[in-house]
Amino acid sequence: MVVTISSSHPNSVTIPSSLHAHVRMLAPRLYELGSTVLFQYLAEVVGGASDPLGRLEVYCQLAPKPRSHFGGRNPPPNLRVIK
Numbered sequence: 194m195v196v197t198i199s200s201s202h203p204n205s206v207t208i209p210s211s212l213h214a215h216v217r218m219l220a221p222r223l224y225e226l227g228s229t230v231l232f233q234y235l236a237e238v239v240g241g242a243s244d245p246l247g248r249l250e251v252y253c254q255l256a257p258k259p260r261s262h263f264g265g266r267n268p269p270p271n272l273r274v275i276k
Contacts (some may be wrong), residue, residue: 216246222253230255 208216223231234252238245 212246216249219249219253223249226252226255 223234230252234248237248242248
């Protein structure tokens, strides 16, 4: 089975259902780690990470206690919104 992740974006993708299920399982874990960790993961992906799924798995292995070291749910203090 193949799952199509579609949107109005021209770069919509089709991924195998097993990968879809795996990413759906990891997504809440990444979310629980807070916005700082999510920001760091997305920065790696946007920056051209060679293995985004591998990086997602690594981030999802972070224990809840050390996340305070990364700022928990608070964004980095040096993050600025540019319009």
